[in-house]
Amino acid sequence: MDSQKSFVKSKLALCASITTAVLTSSAYSAENTPAVTHLEDRLESIVITAPFRVSEAETGLPVGILSGEALREKVTNSLGDTLKNEIGVNNASFGTGVGQPIIRGQTGNRVQILQNSLGTIDAASVSPDHANGVEALLADRIEVVRGPATLLYGSGAIGGVVNVIDNRIPTVLVEETNFQIEQSHNTVNDENKTVFRLDASSGSFGLHLDAFKRKNGNVEIKGLAIDEFALEELEEHMEEAIEALHEEHEEHEEHEEHDEEEFENTRGYIGNSDAEASGGTAGFSYVTDRGFIGFSVSELDNEYGLPLGVHTHAHHEEEHEDEHEDEHHDGNEDEHEGHEEEVKFVRMDLEQTRYDLKGGLNFTSGWIESLTADIQQTDYQHGEVEYFEDGGKEVGTLYANEGSNSRFTLNHAPMGNWTGAWGLQLTDSEFSATGEEAFIAKTDINSLGFFGLERFSQDNYTLEIGVRFENNELDPGRGCDFDDSAMSFSGSVVYDVDDQSNILVGATRSERAPSVEELYSNVSTISCANHADDHDYVLHGATNLLELGNPNLDIETSNNFEFGYRRNAGRVTGEVSVYYNEIDDYIFLGLTGEQVDEMNVAAYYQKNATFKGLEAQVSFDIFESANSNAVLSFFGDMVDADFDHGGNVPRIPAQKIGSELRFFGDNWSAHVHVTRVAEQDDVSPFELATDGYTLLSLYADYHIGVGGDSEVKFFVRGDNLLDEEIRNHASMLKNFAPESGRGVSLGLRFEY
16 A cells, blocks of 8 residues: 555656646647757657557557667667666666666566567576677667557567667668778776678669677776675565565474675676677568568677676585486586586676578559568577686586577558558477576477457547467477467557647557466476475576476466557657556566575466556757757656555566756767666565666767768767666666666767
């Protein structure tokens, strides 16, 4: 009850500071448009993630788009960090090498990561320390659909969809060759980064090449990396919570006192946070007036360290390795011998090869307007490499995911006021983990989905309705398989108040099948239950928990309602959205109160949960002249997530509110960005409150023409200029690794 009152008060405060300007903006005249505009930020964007060719203002989806200069200004080394200042989006960091997007309080397997509208095949959702197999650096644009309204790409995206779009398979031929190369340096981690891109055409053939390389040292921070006081407080807090669980279940087992674990702490930097990554893509296509067909291949290598103190406690003692040699054998017996001492640190080594085939065909007559086919094959693996005090190293666990993802879409010709898209989606992959931390059995994953979306437009309103049927099958062998179907429905109405604004009302019922880690963590494929001997459990080092899956989990069902107002033209633009999302049989990982060999046991449970929130942003054109203009923006979001029978959902991001002042000239731009993230004290029984902080950043660039068709751009960006000690509440490592300290990036880009 108190959390609901707090949420209402916070929502009213946020509304008062941001959304009033949006709702009353029709009184602000838009007779004159600015003389100078930043074109890539001002042009209407076609929403590629939507099934119809509509602008951002016309779609029934709550969507945000980063493209052009706006994307280049914000892009970093992870998706979550790149998008963290977008409304409704936060970053689930795991040290500086990993950043998963959080949308409306949801992350992991409830947020679908797409690359060119096809799902990625990696291991990012299995564990919070696994990076995405997608590089934001090479994107042309990133679209974020908030909420479960997109049925075109999967029913499991209860939180939303992030679609990373590039031009690896050209669908339109460029008139002139476009070449870009960029070099930058970041002071916070001594990072050097190079990005290259080429788009060209000859006759009916299009060509795309891109590549990047980056390397950085340890990340600088303010103060100590490990918050030892918080760790001690958290341990006491968890002991009290576990005792309360024992009392609730009338269990009174005696637990032996254990020695305090010592961590190697660092001051002024995060130990083992250096990283190195590289990648590239080559693609070509054949394009005609009737359609296109193309192929691409891409490689990605990403090697990064986990902060000190993480994973090192997960190394098995020699006596346990003998007991599980057969179960966790990885074929590297020689490498595993002679390391009885503790692991000093752990590094992740990710390798991915992806092949894409894409084609489209347009029809000039008949019921079918167009057909598109997307087929992807991915070979992904990453090793968790353990480094020992004697200088030796070994691959402790090797994760692999190999498979294909295909989607076939038919757009039918208009029938009166109706347009529509129907299609088929197929996924077939094999996930495996071998080694000492292989707590999930090798599993074949198959999914078959049918979807349909129809759009009705008349006068000043538009209706969109969608349906998706999906069958999911996960088979770890020996009869312990999961096979169930999910049905999802969505509907939205966009009502045009006038030619500058509209109202959006949407409702979605979406079903999600349990994922491989929720079903099969520490589950015996022989008995299709948790291991009979609890000493057979394998510790998950990223969470420091013995995680127990449940093969009997039910389908998770989300019932979402949303109301929004958008003003998309004039001197005042913006949007405000409120949503209410009831999730039946919400799957979460919770402590059982039990311990095995002084290690906490957690299991996947299901409870009903409710997520409700508010998002808003508004921009004012405050100044204009013959060769410059200025825009002032305000933004904010908040989400409250509770279990229906009491308690908070863990690691929910805190409320944020901020402002940005942007200046544009003929050949320059600059902005200052301030975000205030509030304290988060709506916590679960097994986490502590997190202090708030203020983020201040600056950006400026200057363009110089070179010849008639070339340009050189100088840019500088300053992040966390107040040098705040930032502990991210949504991060499982907030007590081990704060976010980066003060840093300045300097860069040079040449475009032809």
